[in-house]
Amino acid sequence: MKKVGQKIRRVLNTRMGFFVLAIVLFWLKTWWTYLNKFNLGAKGSVQEFLLMVNPIPTAILLFGIALYLAGRKSYIFMLVIDFITSFWLYANVLYYREFSDFLSINLIKGSSAVSNNLGKSVLGIMEPTDFLVFLDVAILILLLAFKLIRMDIRPIKKRYAFTVTGISIMLFGFNLAFAQSDRPGLLTRTFDNNYIVKYLGLNTYTVYDGVKTATSNAAKKNANASDLRSIENYIKENKVPVNTEYTGVAKDKNVIIFHLESFQQFLIDFKWDGQEVTPNLNKLYHAEDTLSFDNFFNQVGTGKTADAEMMLENSLFGLAEGPAMVQYGTTNTFQAAPAILDQNGYTTASFHGDVPSFWNRDNTYKSWGYDYFFSSSYYQQKSSYSIGYGLKDKIFLKDSAQYLEKLPQPFYAKLITVTNHYPYLLDKQNQSIAKTDTGDSTVDGYVQTAKYLDQAVGEFMTWLEDSGLAKNTMVVFYGDHYGISGNHKKAVAKLLGKETFNNFDDAQFQRVPLMIHMPGLKGGVNHTYSGEIDVLPTLLNLLGVKNDDTIQFGQDILSPEKNQTVAFRNGDFVSPTYTKVGNTYYDTSTGKEIKKPNATVKQTLEDMTNHVATELSLSDSVITGDLLRFYTPNGFDTVNKSDYSYKKSTALKKLKKNQGENSIYSENGDKTTTDLYKTDAPELSK
Structure with a gap:
């Protein structure tokens, strides 16, 4: 045993031995921190393995730089690198504890962004075990100080240093390949910073964030106010008059936006196993005081x-690659619905039963001017309460009522549902309809989660009536994107009772619901071709809010002069007359391919294609160049991000202070209306 100890000590007294020890200690410390200080949600053996090993490649690369240096400098460099990376880890531990997200370069650069978020609360959120992130640094320093390990000042051959660098790059390549196999599009379609750290590690996230920041900053640096001229000209040329019959019909009404996750239009009135899949939404769709749109299309790209x-x-398109909310949401200037309505006397809030960092909402919502963001920490959490991407819809909506009832009226509130999300899993106790029988596992569970979402909506709408909120509220329902992709054509054909399902059919399949419901509203089914880009100008007209000089690419759907060419993010389009998929054009009324168009049709198709390309390109330039910083509509005040905090204690204190200002809670004699909320969620009865 003594001989073994001597051998180990001899190895550690070499520079390479000390290097290996530093790597091992750093790896163990970082892995421990991932497991105990962050909530990265590793599920399954692949994710757990990657979470364990992902600190190693970058640690070898960074510490390995020391091997190129001579003598004592090599040891000092290793200790400095260890301290710097440990300090960065420590800073992220503190920030994550408050905001369930990781520090970014933009946050640090953004004047007082970090100090506003942490500030005086740092001492209050520290825990003694946080300092364990420096334990490996202390151990290495003590081992050298007490000469339990002696510095080896002999030179190391450069080929050994190059070999170590090569090993680190190779290991990172393996790490990235495994990560991409488990989460395709990890770096091109960033969902959440947690994903990058979970799969690739904190150091890789830092580099990734730096590259992303440098790229976006370069585009912004080259942009100037003159770039807005072509955009302003386009907006002016394509402006259509609003439908004056509907102007201001919802003035000063509350607005509740129902974000129906992955919900497609075909589900309306769809029956399976002898029953309606969505009876509550069907009833709303056909109600005489609901404006329903049966040719409303999702227009999402990779950001979904x-x-x-x-x-x-915002009435701005998402980007061709990657989500704009993640890439530009923290730093860009926006003139979004929450800010517009806030400056017109509305209280604004978004509700989401998942972590606030998902899609960078915790930062983007400040840029958009949301007064409140009620995310996962505001809701009671139990393992049985969540599935997939957050709280089950019935539990989420019921728990949201306690905050909704205290919002000063009028308010603008967005409720983001998540249960009807791929891969459409639902525990047996919540299933109330059989799966479909296409034989495609992705498709067949879709009706079960859709029905569950519909039931949750029904419960919420009953409470809205019983609480008294319904009489003064406009409720908007919209499907955010497709639920079943074009990769499942055979299953979709069987589901819809069609013999075939081709690319043209898939383009038409991108319809999602849009319903605007309000007591006394002149409703009916509107057949205008429109898309998500058109929702904001339509709502602002209904609310009677000034909207004549904003940079918005949508048009009032109710306008008789609306352009009905609906752009898809990839440059394809649909319209009442023609549909484009790739390089192929179709007659929309027949679905037949247009193979030999005459000169008139050919020119029309060219004009429509160019219109779509121009629209997408100009919208992209607004975001990538941050062009709205050069333009402010009359009467609009630029959003100051530092005015907003979504910290739970701060938000609840603010809500309590303001709830007496005409909330439904105050109207009810400062008594809650949540006892009127009835749900059959089995998890709540246990």
């Missing part, structure tokens, strides 16, 4: 839900 939110709140 994030793209849908960008269009809904």
